Amino acid sequence: MPEMPEVETVRRSLIAQVKGRKITHVEIRYPDLITGDVDQFVEFVTGATISDIGRRAKFLLIHLNNGYTIISHLRMEGKYRISADPSAIDKHSHAIFTLDNGQKMIYNDVRKFGRMQLWNTDDLSDNKSLKKLGPEPLSAEFTFQNLKPRIMRHHKDIKTVLLDQSVMSGLGNIYVDEVLWKVKLHPETPSNHLSDEDIQKIIEASNQEMDKGIAAGGSSIRTYVDATGHKGTMQNNLKVYGKEGTPCPRCGTEIKKIKVGGRGTHFCPKCQVVK
Known part of the structure; x- marks a missing residue:
């Protein structure tokens, strides 16, 4: 998507x-x-x-x-x-x-x-x-004050919560995997276990990933092209999504793929530990 x-x-x-x-x-x-x-x-x-x-x-x-x-x-x-x-x-x-x-x-x-x-x-x-949409990255509303209560009221895993467009909007399966890898959070970590620092890091990483993704014209992993027929290049910069079986760019451990909330989820089992 x-x-x-x-x-x-x-x-x-x-x-x-x-x-x-x-x-x-x-x-x-x-x-x-x-x-x-x-x-x-x-x-x-x-x-x-x-x-x-x-x-x-x-x-x-x-x-x-x-x-x-x-x-x-x-x-x-x-x-x-x-x-x-x-x-x-x-x-x-x-x-x-x-x-x-x-x-x-x-x-x-x-x-x-x-x-x-x-x-x-x-x-x-x-x-x-x-x-029903929550705040989106790169907007004035995408702040710690707005995001903390939206995240912390959930007991579900953080992967599922970040995909919930009423919590924060704009990110899907690809970029949520990338954000969680960047902030070293296991996708199955219960959302209410996050610290203030974790939430702030999610905000910063989300902004950074959206900036990079837009600059790259998006990710053309399957059939995506823009309205001129051009593919994006962000797929060349992804660290974990679609990288199962390859070494983690940060520690060298093999990237794993599991199902979280019914969605294919990519993570590093060493860098990203359940809290």
């Missing part, structure tokens, strides 16, 4: 290509992609101009000049492509937005897990999906 660095990279690559463009036609080929009334979605989006593109955690926010915003979640395999080439549209193209310059903004999703929802821009803070 694209995480915060990947979605931010998609946002930047989209904004360079479609900001200021008028949407002249909308075709929804997979109605379940749209949360809400499909006909109303098409009616309200057609004729509107893309005024800006924002992001909240893993959600893209495509702002229109008519007071509405398309909230887009890529989920596992969703991706955007801008092209005037008819061959760019295939059986996995589920939403096609024709622009006033002849280009098309094509939403592709092999697994059909992604969703779009039209929402009043002034009321985005009331949207159920956005409202």
Whole structure:
């Protein structure tokens, strides 16, 4: 699933290509992609101009000049492509937005897990999906004061808690593994066993990993590409994710992979000890 660095990279690559463009036609080929009334979605989006593109955690926010915003979640395999080439549209193209310059903004999703929802821009803070999100790295709200009570009220393992988007948002399986390795915390450590220093280190490591991930254009471990078709390079800098059976970069111990909360989890059994 694209995480915060990947979605931010998609946002930047989209904004360079479609900001200021008028949407002249909308075709929804997979109605379940749209949360809400499909006909109303098409009616309200057609004729509107893309005024800006924002992001909240893993959600893209495509702002229109008519007071509405398309909230887009890529989920596992969703991706955007801008092209005037008819061959760019295939059986996995589920939403096609024709622009006033002849280009098309094509939403592709092999697994059909992604969703779009039209929402009043002034009321985005009331949207159920956005409202429940916790603070995200690199934001003013991502502070020790905000994060400590959100983490410490849980007795579950820290891996599961950090994946909970209501605790802190934007990180998924890849970057949580990387953050926990960086701060030397075993993924099965109960969250309420963390010290203040542990939490502060998680905050700092999360900011650092998001910074690095965005600078690298995200991690292209499977099929991820940005809206220009380019892969990211963050996968070349990962320390533990996907590295099972290889030496820990810090101590040389073999990286292990286990299931934590049903998710594949990578860690160093020597550097990361349960507290």
